[in-house]
Every structure is written in structure tokens, then in C-alpha cells.
Amino acid sequence: MKAAYLSAIDKPLEIRDVPVPDPKDGEVRIRAHASGVCGTDVHYWRGILPLSLPIVLGHEPVGIVDKLGPGITTLQPGDRVGVSWVQAGCGRCPCCQKEQIQYCAEQYNWIRLGGGHSEFMIARAEGCTLLPDGLDWQDAAPLLCAGYTVMSGYRNGKPKPGETVAVIGIGGLGHLAIQVVKAMGHRTIAITSQETKRSEAKALGADEVVVVGCHAGRELVEIGGADVILSTSNSMKHNSQAIEGLLPEGRFVTMAIANERIDVDPLQMLECQWSLIGSQQCGRKDLVEILNLTAQGKVKPQVETYGLEDINLVMKRLADGEVRYRSVLMIEQ
Ligand SMILES: [Zn+2]
Ligand SMILES: [Zn+2]
Incomplete structure (x- = not known):
């Protein structure tokens, strides 16, 4: 063989x-x-x-x-x-x-x-x-x-009906995550660094798309923030920024592998009671x-x-x- x-x-x-x-x-x-x-x-x-x-x-x-x-x-x-x-x-x-x-x-x-x-x-x-x-x-x-990982990530983020869920990173995992979030009835936000993926993310079911300009988190806040962020992005810079786009008691679920660190301000994390959740299958x-x-x-x-x-x-x-x-x-x- x-x-x-x-x-x-x-x-x-x-x-x-x-x-x-x-x-x-x-x-x-x-x-x-x-x-x-x-x-x-x-x-x-x-x-x-x-x-x-x-x-x-x-x-x-x-x-x-x-x-x-x-x-x-x-x-x-x-x-x-x-x-x-x-x-x-x-x-x-x-x-x-x-x-x-x-x-x-x-x-x-x-x-x-x-x-x-x-x-x-x-x-x-x-x-x-x-x-x-x-x-x-x-x-x-x-x-x-890919599918198994994002399904576990979605479940580990514990999104409630009516909550807004964002997906950062539109690749092998992220393109499935957008579809899962949409299928579950959430307002679905896609976050990407590539303008060319705006229309692709919409076609996958995203209600809104953030193409990261200066700061992923602030740009997410501008459209109302998210209760849950499912991260499949290898960019720890964008992930660290995106955490700041969480609503109070928001959950950031990380599924990507990279040799950089996620950076989070502990005071902001405390004040907003955010959760940072690692997720595998x-x-x-x-x-x-x-x-x-x-x-x-x-x-x-x-x-x-x-x-x-x-x-x-x-x-x-x-x-x-x-x-x-x-x-x-x-x-x-
Ligand atoms: Zn794999
Ligand atoms: Zn054992």
C-alpha cells in the first residue's frame, strides 16, 4: 500500500x-x-x-x-x-x-x-x-x-440563546465555526485580517465582519462587542486585542497553536470578569x-x-x- x-x-x-x-x-x-x-x-x-x-x-x-x-x-x-x-x-x-x-x-x-x-x-x-x-x-x-475542535470550542464557550458570538480567524476551523454559530441562531461576527475574506465570511453566514485595521478589540466594541469569541487565529496580537472586545462576563475560547503568548490586562479582566478558556477536542x-x-x-x-x-x-x-x-x-x- x-x-x-x-x-x-x-x-x-x-x-x-x-x-x-x-x-x-x-x-x-x-x-x-x-x-x-x-x-x-x-x-x-x-x-x-x-x-x-x-x-x-x-x-x-x-x-x-x-x-x-x-x-x-x-x-x-x-x-x-x-x-x-x-x-x-x-x-x-x-x-x-x-x-x-x-x-x-x-x-x-x-x-x-x-x-x-x-x-x-x-x-x-x-x-x-x-x-x-x-x-x-x-x-x-x-x-x-477541524469540525470536532470548533464544536467543542462552541460548547466550552457556553453561549446562551440570544448571545453574540464572534469567530476570529477564517480558515480551516474558522469557516466551520461561523457556520456552527449561525446554525445555533446567534448573531454571528467574523473577525479577519484580510479584506478579501469579508465577502467569503458573509457567504458562510456571518451577520457582520470586522476586518482588523488598528485594533481588533476596539473595532469589535464599535459594533456592540461579543459575549463569546471563538479564536482559531494564529495571530496572538489580534487575539490579545480581540479579548478587549468582549462584553462583561464574556468568554474567549482559544483553539489555535502558535509560539507566541496571549497578552491580557488583569485589571480589565477582573473588572469585566472575562474568562479565557483553552479548548481542545x-x-x-x-x-x-x-x-x-x-x-x-x-x-x-x-x-x-x-x-x-x-x-x-x-x-x-x-x-x-x-x-x-x-x-x-x-x-x-
Ligand atoms: Zn488537526
Ligand atoms: Zn489514562
Whole structure:
């Protein structure tokens, strides 16, 4: 089978021909149909996040269960599934005992088991989520990381009916976040640094768009502020400014990865009782919610499709900020 390997930092990924793996206890083998390419793949490629090499990247895989490991009863060959980043916990640590497998230090994930940019992959059975009928492979793939992350971010921000929600950063995550916020009935504000994204954000459902000029927060205040800000922006300068656009008791939910710091004035934070919330993928219920919203047509991922052999072109487009809004490798066999 063919698989895209990251063998050296900042060097092109290599398509290698390797034996088809066999599932062991607790595992299944999946015949891939599509695999989304996430900004985090670029962080690993560039060496911003540590990783032992070589490795197959890809944590938005969807496909068909092809072979069961010994004793698996929860899945059947032919099931359409997606595999999330965290697949299972060790089962024994204090976090696993509280069903918080995302914090487990011994968790099973793609780094341990191999990623999705491959014709076949191995996953823990518990890490596979059944896909709703009628959901296309290319629409499903971006939900396994981007969609799942923003759905958890929305839930962690605890927006109440009638509250205003802003999304900062209109990319792979943000374009889905705008649609989720709109589908939930909130006044929806998009915040972007690019004038060219104004009309795109409107088309995604934003009621209003702030194109950051001098100060994202002050410009947000000018149109009434926001109760919740969902941040998918890698610009910590704009994020730090945007916090000042929160209404009293507002919540800033950060989902982006960067090697800079968020800067916040503690006195202002105290006076307004703002919350700064870090958010990651927070349990299968959030993933199922975004899968269902998308299957119902309330959210529509905008994707560019490529073949597995185009992985280096995709990585370059992603690093250059050219992707609108998610690249998906179609791995038909
Ligand atoms: Zn991701
Ligand atoms: Zn554990």
C-alpha cells in the first residue's frame, strides 16, 4: 500500500510502498477513502511541534472498516467510520477513570498508531466514530479534527440563546465555526485580517465582519462587542486585542497553536470578569454533534480535493495560507 511519510523536518514527504498492516487486539484496519490535511500537519512538518520520525501524518481520516482485530464486537467490516486524534485512553489513570481520555498521558492516538495519509490504517476500535448516512467522504474528513475542535470550542464557550458570538480567524476551523454559530441562531461576527475574506465570511453566514485595521478589540466594541469569541487565529496580537472586545462576563475560547503568548490586562479582566478558556477536542458527543449538523446540511465544509501523491503541494498551499478552506486527500482504491 502507499503511505505519505514525514521522514525529515522541512523536507518533502515521501510516498512509500509498504506492507498492508494487520490489526492486533483492540484494533481495526480501515481502508481509507479520504484524509483531511490540518494546519497541525504543517506544524509537525516545520518542526514547531516535536515528533519522532519517520511517521505517517494525518488525523482526519475517514474510510471503511476492512478487518477486525481479535475480539472486536463494536464494529463490523463495511462500517463507514472516521478516526479522531485521541482514540482511547490507558483506562487506568485518574483522567481515564473520569472518562477524560484527552488528558491521558498514555493515550492511543495517530502518533502512536500511524496517521491517515495512507491507503490503509490501523485504529483502536474505540477511536472509530460511525459516520451518518449520506455524509460524503470529503465533507466528513474535515470534521474529524477541524469540525470536532470548533464544536467543542462552541460548547466550552457556553453561549446562551440570544448571545453574540464572534469567530476570529477564517480558515480551516474558522469557516466551520461561523457556520456552527449561525446554525445555533446567534448573531454571528467574523473577525479577519484580510479584506478579501469579508465577502467569503458573509457567504458562510456571518451577520457582520470586522476586518482588523488598528485594533481588533476596539473595532469589535464599535459594533456592540461579543459575549463569546471563538479564536482559531494564529495571530496572538489580534487575539490579545480581540479579548478587549468582549462584553462583561464574556468568554474567549482559544483553539489555535502558535509560539507566541496571549497578552491580557488583569485589571480589565477582573473588572469585566472575562474568562479565557483553552479548548481542545472534548469528547465524542461533540464530534457526533458536528457530524449530524453537517449530514443535515446546516454546516458545509468547503474543501479542495487532491490525490495522496499531491501531499507536498497541499502542505505548501497550507503553509502559504492559500487553502480555501480545507484540503482533503481522496484515497480511492
Ligand atoms: Zn488537526
Ligand atoms: Zn489514562
